[in-house]
Amino acid sequence: MAKTNDQESNQEVDFSKRAQWLRAALLGANDGLLSTASLMMGVGALRKDSRTMVLAGIAGTVAGACSMAIGEFVSVSSQHDMAVAEMERKEGRGEAGAVEAEKESLPNPFQAAVASAVAFAVGAVVPLLxxxxxxxxxxxxxxxxxxxxxxLLGFGGLGAYLGRAPYVKCCFRVLIGGWVAMAITFAFSKSFDVLGF
Incomplete structure (x- = not known):
């Protein structure tokens, strides 16, 4: 019985770790989708040709993916540096055993940057294609x-699954938020056209 409980506990821990990465990837993809779609809607309010709209989406995808990658790299690098400093303090206190275990779980800034950029680009492809x-x-x-x-409904559903939250509430929250973002961007850009700028 104890063995079964241990196995269940390990599975929960593993799922929790995977869920953190999946949630980060999901947020990146959602950000890529929403920012690119909103940008395309904003440009589409002023320019009706497909070339301009698509080029704006491509530029937004590249810029957003680079921004996400750099931001994630800086953030995870800071976490890495803090973790290394803490391990050095533990080594100074003679806790070498604990330090060896922690070294294996250090965050990798390069992996985080690539994962963030890829997730953003994957989301951005949805409105672009x-x-x-x-x-x-x-x-x-x-x-x-x-x-x-x-x-957006799919991302909301996946987020609800990972967070074990109500599906309908999560899906419509993400959907309504996306509609609001696209509508505001479209209306804001359209106002320049109406005012003659």
């Missing part, structure tokens, strides 16, 4: 909103 193949302006905007909405 359909927009690249649709010439008609109204249809293109509608499809970008539709595929982004479907992906």
């Amino acid at each position: 359909p927009a690249a193949f649709i010439r008609a302006y109204r249809l293109r905007v509608a499809v970008v909103v539709a595929v982004s909405s479907a992906a």
